[in-house]
Amino acid sequence: MSVLDTEAQHQILIKARTHSAWLNKPVADEALHRIYDLMKWGQTSANTSPARLVFVKSKEGKEKLLPCLAPGNVDKTKAAPVTAIVAMDTAFYEKLPKLFPHVDARSWFAGKAALIEETAFRNGSLQGGYFILAARAMGLDCGPMSGFDNAKLDAAFFAGTTWKSNFLCNLGYGDPTKLHPRFPRLDFNEACRIV
Amino acid sequence: MSVLDTEAQHQILIKARTHSAWLNKPVADEALHRIYDLMKWGQTSANTSPARLVFVKSKEGKEKLLPCLAPGNVDKTKAAPVTAIVAMDTAFYEKLPKLFPHVDARSWFAGKAALIEETAFRNGSLQGGYFILAARAMGLDCGPMSGFDNAKLDAAFFAGTTWKSNFLCNLGYGDPTKLHPRFPRLDFNEACRIV
Numbered sequence: 557m558s559v560l561d562t563e564a565q566h567q568i569l570i571k572a573r574t575h576s577a578w579l580n581k582p583v584a585d586e587a588l589h590r591i592y593d594l595m596k597w598g599q600t601s602a603n604t605s606p607a608r609l610v611f612v613k614s615k616e617g618k619e620k621l622l623p624c625l626a627p628g629n630v631d632k633t634k635a636a637p638v639t640a641i642v643a644m645d646t647a648f649y650e651k652l653p654k655l656f657p658h659v660d661a662r663s664w665f666a667g668k669a670a671l672i673e674e675t676a677f678r679n680g681s682l683q684g685g686y687f688i689l690a691a692r693a694m695g696l697d698c699g700p701m702s703g704f705d706n707a708k709l710d711a712a713f714f715a716g717t718t719w720k721s722n723f724l725c726n727l728g729y730g731d732p733t734k735l736h737p738r739f740p741r742l743d744f745n746e747a748c749r750i751v
Numbered sequence: 752m753s754v755l756d757t758e759a760q761h762q763i764l765i766k767a768r769t770h771s772a773w774l775n776k777p778v779a780d781e782a783l784h785r786i787y788d789l790m791k792w793g794q795t796s797a798n799t800s801p802a803r804l805v806f807v808k809s810k811e812g813k814e815k816l817l818p819c820l821a822p823g824n825v826d827k828t829k830a831a832p833v834t835a836i837v838a839m840d841t842a843f844y845e846k847l848p849k850l851f852p853h854v855d856a857r858s859w860f861a862g863k864a865a866l867i868e869e870t871a872f873r874n875g876s877l878q879g880g881y882f883i884l885a886a887r888a889m890g891l892d893c894g895p896m897s898g899f900d901n902a903k904l905d906a907a908f909f910a911g912t913t914w915k916s917n918f919l920c921n922l923g924y925g926d927p928t929k930l931h932p933r934f935p936r937l938d939f940n941e942a943c944r945i946v
Contacts, residue, residue, distance in 0.1 A: 560888035564759040569792040569885065585945055592943050596936040597764040599883065601897040601918075603934045609943040617946040651941070655934060678897070678918065681873045685880020688794065690764065693755035702796040702873070713946075723796075723873065739798045739850060741791040746846070748787050748804040750780055751812040751908075 568689045573738065575697040575730025576632040583613075583637040583696065583728055591690045598686030600679040602664070603655045606648035607683035608719050610641040611727075620712050626703030629724075636699065636726035641709070642687060644680030646672055647718035680722050688725065697730035763884045768933065770892040770925025771827040778808075778832040778891065778923055786885045793881030795874040797859070798850045801843035802878035803914050805836040806922075815907050821898035824919075831894065831921035836904070837882060839875030841867055842913035875917050883920065892925035 566572075588611050596605070612621050621639060622630055633639050645651075649665035649672070665672050688698050701724045709721045761767075783806050791800070807816050816834060817825055828834050840846075844860035844867065860867050883893050896919045904916045 559890050560759055560762060564755055565789060565888060567755060568763075568888075569789050569881065572792070572794075574794050588943070588945060589939055592939050594760060594764050596942070597767070598880065599767075599769050599893065599895055601895070603936075605937055605942070607942070611943065611945045613945060651937060655937070657934070675897070677872060678876045678879075681876035682880045682883075684873075685793065685877045686764065686884065688877075689881065689884050693760060693763075695754050698794065700794055700796070702870070739852070741798075742800055742846060742850070744784055744787050747791070747800070747802070748783070748806065750783060750806045750808060 568692045572692050573697070573730070573735050575699045575726070575728075575735070577731040577734035578632070578635045578637065578726070579729040579731050581637070581729045587694055587696065588638065590694050591687065591696070594693060595683065595686040595690035598683055600682060601675060602652070602661050604648050604652065604675060604679050605655055605683070606644045606676040607680045607687070607722075608643040608645050609687070610643060610713060612639045612641065613637070621709070624704050624709040624712060625701075629701050629703045632699060633701075633724070633726055637728040638726070640687070640725045640727055641713060642680070642684045642722045642725055643714065643719045644676040644722050645719050646676055648672075648676055676720075677722070684723060684725075691725075691727055696727050699726035699730070700724065701726070763887045767887050768892070768925070768930050770894045770921070770923075770930070772926040772929035773827070773830045773832065773921070774924040774926050776832070776924045782889055782891065783833065785889050786882065786891070789888060790878065790881040790885035793878055795877060796870060797847070797856050799843050799847065799870060799874050800850055800878065801839045801871040802875045802882070802917075803838040803840050804882070805838060805908060807834045807836065808832070816904070819899050819904040819907060820896075824896050824898045827894060828896075828919070828921055832923040833921070835882070835920045835922055836908060837875070837879045837917045837920055838909065838914045839871040839917050840914050841871055843867075843871055871915075872917070879918060879920075886920075886922055891922050894921035894925070895919065896921070
């Protein structure tokens with residue numbers, strides 16, 4: 557396996573930026589299917605795949621979403637063609653007979669609330685990383701957000717279900733003229749060790 | 752921005768597999784630096800970047816690590832050229848004057864234990880997703896694992912520090928002849944909705 561070409565590295569990570577200003581260009585449902593069909597292959601613990609995605613595109617959907625947001629996130633979310641609710645299914649283990657069929661993996665989780673929560677949050681967030689890079693791989697820009705009321709959003713979108721919100725991510729075609737200079741990152745020696 | 756070419760999509764997600772059997776081929780420190788220098792650009796909430804990486808390569812490091820593992824993970828970890836401890840810094844907010852310099856973002860977190868834990872775990876896991884795809888972009892194979900004793904590992908590697916383990920990931924060149932058939936994934940309609 558060779559090293560991914562520089563242009564691809566730039567597209568998914570090095571030059572990809574968090575966008576808050578969106579061009580007036582719609583995102584087709586087809587693109588959302590393609591993002592999922594790419595991200596779904598990402599690895600998760602015992603193939604649990606707990607992430608769930610709600611793509612909010614309609615006027616009605618946005619109206620339900622906007623009151624859940626922190627004030628600073630309202631305008632950019634209103635302007636984004638799509639806002640993805642990156643959620644997780646707290647009953648993910650019910651799918652294990654399909655996803656991990658050779659053993660009874662369901663029994664590793666059923667009834668174990670702390671393990672369920674930890675596994676859903678860790679692997680659902682890991683899949684959030686796959687989702688963001690898959691969206692960029694499909695040529696879209698991303699604006700992820702944690703600034704919202706999870707409980708209020710869950711009541712509005714997930715009442716009576718086992719799904720729970722993790723974070724939000726605006727999707728569309730960002731306006732590059734509205735970007736600010738990029739923030740620094742930690743150096744290797746601040747974040748890593750080789751032992 | 753165009754769609755990433757098919758070969759690149761295959762390399763980072765579609766054809767990338769979880770490896771447990773490793774070729775006897777070392778991984779240079781230089782490759783570990785390149786992985787970090789790619790993954791570090793991934794987005795996190797307020798640029799918090801809480802993930803920390805310990806690349807365990809030495810005999811001494813492996814000897815410290817192996818007793819922390821679930822029995823099923825010992826042999827493959829012993830054989831892997833590198834095992835990354837994907838950790839998170841629970842004092843990540845101390846770096847915010849560098850990472851998010853235009854406001855006092857440190858004060859959003861300092862002293863708020865539940866918010867610190869949630870932010871570190873969500874964003875540290877999100878960065879775990881960036882890390883895995885960055886490693887594949889650099890031509891390496893990954894074998895992530897949750898099966899280990901986090902408290903024991905933290906005592907062995909992180910005593911007296913603010914770092915905590917999240918998950919482990921073997922890195923190297925996988926032996927493709929030892930792969931099993933791939934497990935299925937959830938269909939779009941099982942995992943996603945457009946509203």
